[in-house]
Amino acid sequence: MVEIDTILIKVASQCNINCSYCYVYNMGDDSWADMPNFISQETIESITKELADLKSAQQHPFAIVLHGGEPLLLGSRRLEFLLHSIRTAIPDSYCISIQTNGMLISGKILNLCSKYKTSISVSLDGPESIHNANRVGRKGERTYSRVIEGINKLKSHPDASFLFAGLLAVIDPTSSPHTIYNFFKDLGAPNVDFLYRDGNHDKLPFGKASFQSTEYGTWLAELLDVYLADQNPIKIRILDDIVRLALGGIGIKEGVGVTDFGIAVIDTDGSVTKNDTLKSSYKGADRFLAPWNIHTHRLIDIFSSREFADSHKLQRPTSLICQTCPELQICGGGMPLHRWKSGSQYDNPSVYCNDQLLIINKVKSILCGIQQCT
Template sequence: MIYFIKIKKMVNLKEIHIISKDNETILFHYPSYTLISINDHIKEILEMIKSGISLSEISLKKNIIEADIKKLLLSFDKVINKNLLCKEKEIEIEIKERAIHRITLHISNDCNLRCKYCYANGGNYNLHRHLMTKETAKDFYDFCINNFHHIEKIVFFGGEPCLNVDVIEYLCSLFYNYKFDKSLKELPKFGIITNGTIWNKRLIGVIKKYITFITVSIDGEEKINDTNRIDKQGKGTYYRIAKFIDNIKHIPSVKVQYEATYTKDHIKENITKDDISLFFRKRFDIEGFLVDEISIEEDSNKLEFSVQNVDNLPECFTDILWAISFKHHLESCQISRLQFAISTSGLIYPCHMDVGIESLNLGDIKGDNIFNSKHIQDHYPLFNLINSKEKLCPNCWCQNLCECCPRSFFYDSEAKRYSLSPNSDKCKYQREYIEKILIAIVKLRQNKAKWQEYVNEINKKQKKYEY
């Protein structure tokens, strides 16, 4: 219901979400990002109002003066309207015309490893194994110059991209020799996502000359890493990867981070995500991130974390805290709009996980594609709505705090297409997860010592991460 008070704006109580978890109750007004700790008595009053019970009836049932209820509501209204005013004044981040945040460039459709959990079938995406040619690389270069004014980063991907160092060097040299006085205004950053098992003089020279950041896939200590990350002969890869990281760290112009896949084998061995992060800090002095193996993407362990260990709060904890503090909505991955993937043959896909799925082909870098064809654009309506959660998820209280992966939430694996409706089970889980984080934010702010410890940890991490 809408409760009327003589204020500048009416607060719609349907826009208030109440959360009770871990001996804490909070009120969250999602349009204004207002987060307030409340007691059970106030919670009951608000829930009664939301259910349609009149103030006079609540006054009798709760033995409270009606004027005090109005005073309570007015105090919330003042805070909410103040936050709404701050939100109205916020300056939207300008999206540059024809600007791209990231292009994932598949330059290798092959891999020298055979990781047991690989979603890409040993790196070939169920296609024939081959490397991108210099001709296709030149077509990609022309595509970038002709279509975009700004490209933040180009990430060499595979398979294993270091199998194709020729194309890495060739393509980077094309961009480095461009005058940047016509369409593309500045040089993109170049990065590599690698399994870290290839190391030679040629690669070292290319990395030193052109590469800004490298993400290395490694799952932890030797035993757990070598359970899944094996080569074609079935041998473990840990020591080769460790040597690669140690060597890369001696190149001052390159930032290195890890990407670890958290699997059921970690859970079986009682290895927590905290354990993995701590290992990488102690052994390599690097930061990074963990991704869940598909089979445990919604494992209940993900919901278990505590503000007592600020060193390893969930990655999205800081994002959500930032959104609430600055009254700015979080974005999902802007597939096709701000980032996309290119196959070894020059086909365009929304996401690197879509490569090889014919129904998700967004065109060719040499012909019609989603950047120059309205017909193709109209065929994928989701991509224009991803950044508009109010339209995409109009009735969801966590629409401004949700960074859901479109591939995970909107992709229909049976129909092999993107839907306009998210997966309901995943949304239910996501809401529970965000509720847990909001409770944790309130608890952390209440503990001054832990709050300062958290701020210090974030400042330390920011110096090491490549965003």
């Protein structure tokens, strides 16, 4: 059986905003429209039973991430039922987190999260002009002020040190890494997880001129300079992971390194899918051939199947270029969605290959300098 690290549960298929780069709504896969708006009580009960069985079947604890759409659209009553149900299946030592756009954070929601030991990660791309450039409402309304309002409520809660898991920020390579870093630091974010923009060899990510160009790698390298110059830095997951990997350790999240993370996604109708970021490759890319659904199939059977194992293996790059790359152990070939190209499918290096090489080489040269000094 594939050992599971994270189960991502889609609790709402709708979102209250419409980010221009969203892979769920704006990358050509409209399958969300066929899904129930919200996860039902019956689906929650089936998931709860399956989570309890999975906990018994595997020693290794797994994390639960509540996702959407926008998960807080669920409202406090349904959210309490969901959290109470999950917590009856898995103990407090298993992480539960919510990935939210932050617009609907309220005192009531925070108290529920505190009660059921559930942390919150907020999506925020940076200062007002950067954030509002893409993270907009359905009519193009700006969302920054309401997100900051939500973050301030989160920071003011008595359990904020546990509740505030961090921020998720999509990189704008045209922005100043110095400005972005200082903004997040001043905001009091405990950590920031910077993400590359979705894109692939057919549809280059925003700001990337070509496969050879290094706009994102250059941006990360500048961010690293700011990060290293800070005596009291906030955590930057991607940079920490690359440093750890360059020193022979392991990363903590997919996208760098060669650790295979066991990830499963359950949609609002109970269907079990692949990593949903694959939606950006082509319509239906995140769907298994098998019609797996939490109402009719056992999770432990799904995770023991050949098809699930094959999908899990997709994290490892198949491209000969990657397999013979001297930086494979650090880079890992990037995220599968970034390898996509019509024809050769995922059998390519990441579209961010040259960006990865640039930041990896920068980290290595800094480490090399430190080691020579000591």
